[in-house]
Amino acid sequence: MYEKPHQSSTYIIHTSLLFNSRTLKFDTDQSITVNPKTGRIVSVTPTPPNLSHVSYPDLDLRGCTVLPGFVDAHAHVFVHPYTETPALNQERDESLTERVLRAGNNAKAGLKAGFTTYRDLGTEGAFNADIGVRDAISRGIIPGPRLFVATEALASTGGYEIRHENKIGGTSVPRLSDVCDGVDGVKMGVRRRLGAGADVIKFYAEYRRRTLRFPQPAWPGSQSIRYPPYATGGGNAILSSMNPPSTLFDQEEMNAIVQTAKRAKCPVASHASSPEAVIMASNAGVTSIEHGSLPSEESLKAMKKNDTIYVPTLCVADIELDDKEFRKAILGHARKANEMGIRLATGGDTGESAHGNNVRELELFLEAGISLEDTLRAATLGGWEACGGDWCGYRSGWVGEGWQADLVVLGGDLREDQGALRRVEMVIKDGNVVVDGGFIIE
Template sequence: MIPYPIRALLLACAAAWAGPVHAEPILLRPAQVFDGTDPAPHQGWQVLVDGEKIIAVGPDLKAPADAKVIDLPGQTLLPGLIEGHGHLFLHPYNEVPWDTQVLHEALALRTARAVAQARATLLAGFTTERDLGTEGAGFADVGLRQAIAQGIVPGPRLLVATRAIVALGAYGPKGFEPGVTVPQGAQEASGSDGVVSAVRQQIAAGADVIKLYADYHYQPGEPTRATFTAAELAAATAAAHDAGRPVAVHATTAEGMARAIAAGVDTIEHGDEGTPALFRAMKDKSIAFCPTLAAGDAIARYRGWNGSTPAPAMVEESVRAFRLALAAGTPICMGGDVGVYAHGTNVREMELMQAAGMAPAQVLIAATSGNAHHFRLSDKLGAIRAGLLADLIATPGDPTRDVAALRTVSLVMKGGVVVK
């Protein structure tokens, strides 16, 4: 059950969000359509929407007499973008450090901010988001997901991971008197039975996806090392898969990645120490890689880097891993760890993927049909095709040439409803 203060806050937001409604079919007439799967845009295509779904796509469509026509001259229409790695209950670390957010910001405050950040995400053209952990905000993401689904507040469709699961003693905040219980940013577990119990507790609370930390540092200043054993990761993954939940794993070390691959997880996040062999193994097992380039880039800038060369080691390492994954043919997830940097600027990750060598159209595919496939949403989202939900966006530029065009989004439609 959603705690009363949060429930009251979400209901109060209804007064500020009278969600738009539609009754008539809508015919969208852009200059071109990027359908989410074909790298080449389709010139002169149109899209007919009725209710919440796309009912026809192609040139010279005949719309019903009562259809509303939206002309988008010179613009590109494409599927709503899918953010693959976000934290709506965090805000940029240069505003407030992570420890302070977890320990000192009230849950109602964090929820209010998450509501605003969900709206910013949607209006930026990201109509779906995989939110990979509330970082100390408990199960509040489940309530936010429900509030969005019920039209109480605006935001993207959410897949939530609730608390995430970490090895006992291996997360944070830290630095307090030994023996004093300090609230943690994730759920601690130990042993195969313990991690299976944690997985099931999170599923019972409403988790759509299970997030595990395969590695982390035990004390400040220590190197990151593998935390969960191979057996623990395998047991947690099996329990999640038995319940129909995919598994996302934070892994920055080669050993953590190797254990996650052996466990058969669905996505690996970060992967800084990835090797050609590890990325080939991921490809062979259809495990997607979510590089989160924008997180390291943002943190480096908070520490004084101005974006010029030479880049800090943390930035170079993540770019190196991404390029190795591309060379290996590893499936790529688009997700930037947004929350480390500002929500609504999600396209920052896409720009960095392009700058690191991924073709713009392939970046777009990763952010649409690619993420839909990795997140088991292909029967509903990720492409412009008859029968799918009408999550659509338009931009005055041509993002198949430069994804920076998506910095300007002129139209956002979610489930057939124009929200921008």
Template sequence: MKTLVGALALVSVAVTSLAQAPAAAKPAFVLHAARMLDVSAGKIITPGEVLVEGERITAAGPNVAHPAGAKVIDLGDTTLMPGLIDAHVHLFLHPGAEDLQTVEESVPQRTLIAADAARLDLLAGFTAERDMGTEGAGCADVAVRNAINSGLILGPRMRMSCNAVDILGGHEDANDFNPAQHVLSNADYANSLQQLVEVIRQQRKDGADFTKIYETGPDSLHNGVFQTPYQYTEAELAAAVAEAARTGGDRTSGRGVAVHATGEPGTGYAVAAGVASVDHAYQLSDATMKAMHDKEIYAVPTFAIAEYFADQAATPERAAYLRGEQAYHAAEFKKQMAIGVPFAVGSDVGPFPHGTQAREMELMVEYGMKPADVLRADLLHGAKLLGWGGQIGELKPSYYADIIAVQGNPLDDISTLRKVTFVMKNGAVVKQ
């Protein structure tokens, strides 16, 4: 008994000592560069310094305190800025025939490819992304997100959707294969309001953050007239939006509904239903644009993928058609800007190489948006769209330390976003 009492006393002392031991100090960094981007103001601060303690920014400005023990990283003639955001990516796709890779490659193989794609995007400076459907890999994206969050692999902060949702014979169904082979769709089928709700429930059970729905397609442009059939009615989309809100959050939470929607009436149905974003948005009516402005529903143009497909087209005729479609979209983009449609930045990367999607922002500038506005769309609107507004997208105290450095000044030359020399995510240096 004396031995037992003595042992318990020793345990008590040990526990008390642990409780009283000082917490391990958080790693601290002072990042110094020639310049720093103030996203909201659209201006450059000279010089720029950011104090990072643990996973958060604690100070940012021309000069910050240098606490004892903090590691100073001098990044020289670069611009410090928040990590980039891509609101429309496909980690499970790579260059090549989409319809064949989803048939020929196993889900385990595609998951390994997705993990590497996440790494490439992070090293290119994209510290937060939204994956818009695994294209037939179910909820394998949830495993990728969880592996990133646990530190097992490198990658951005992720919002995952599992498969996109589509009707039988819809935009992403395996329509051009031999029917006798019963090739699986690259999406989850939902052919009614009830089935939409059921699919959303199943995907949320399996770990999806948000829901992606195909609302239009296939598209056609002839003699300047753009047409695309809709897939779901406004009532069906409204039910999906309501179920997503019930199981995750509204469109401001990063857990709502995003739609692939290129033109009317589908784009109008989606906006009336209250989706979080209209991705592609080639054609929006005046009423739809006004509603997007009033409700703060984001258009995500995805110019980079269209340029890539035109460059890689199998025939000159196909290339000419795709370039004509891009020109149409660029003209509509100018109308959308004039009316005040809010934009986020998404590249549709995957069918073109991961890590190269800063090209999207170059094209937005080429088609008429000022660099400062493109950066606001990417960083401020992107953070809100992913449900991380007030946490990422700016260099401010209490924000997550997702920080990059680029060569040059992005307000003068947006292509500097291709020249990322430093990446920090969550207070950890991943590229220097």
């Protein structure tokens, strides 16, 4: 069992296989000196060839695969799988207390899975409660990944809200978004989020705004539309649904969101799937496109031209799509993005996909045909870039001098056995061992 090193001392971690997220190579026999007081890496040097016995507080991780701590670039720490409890019931019926306690459990599960950073893109009805969870983790009150949070997402009037049909008589439900309209309105929206403490601005470039036009049955005994409208999306599973997405903001509004956020050195994440929304958000200069699922050459070209980071959230397609061909097309779209040199980050829309199963997104990258090295880059350095890179206030996602000492240690040689992604032997965050042998060290 690991004992915490004295807080004022540095210690050395000896490795035989260390992933370098910049060169995309596995370096052999490297020793990492870390300072658990500053949380940073002091140096990375070749391991002495005659090193045999390693004694406390140094760590001997030879024989394992050591990587920068994983980043989940699209998570929702307040959400658990919709297969357990539909989104509507989580947002409307679970108490804020339950949701916050669940967030604590979810944070632990993510940390155990090797994720030392979460970019958390919206509380989904829990107001600004992510701020408190982030700070509780940062203060050492509860264990968890370092959170970069969006608080509430921005959407325009009638765009992203809890859909319920009984709107008469003062029925009240939590709001799902901070509503803002017009250039001045969206600037105020961004400023409200920054003032609340957001690390990243999330906005909905599009959503199913007209979902109450043909409402889905949403409670026991409610009925389906008997004669549904004709499909209009050219056979596309999303666009042909009864409630296809439509853009929520004009180009000028998206531009204003991005400009206001960037003036405060804050990254912007945009929910968008259709080519129209992806292109508008990318042209506005967002940091990242979330989902972007509808295969489109034009979407990819826009992201390439604007150097937009793409977070394809393949877990969503994996969970939601019965249509095998469409699922394959979405995975192929992500592979194509990688081939075109678009920067990627891995994020499973975690929450809908269970916390603790975060690595599923990496597995889907591999299934899509993205190389192991490119996948690992997306899961480390790519995630840090999506958090805003140097704007985020920390350097993480690479093992080098001055960078945050976040490491995940996998059993065996990952190059030979990708199953090692699920064999997390140890997690080090800010230079401290936080998970050892599957147990959280508090």
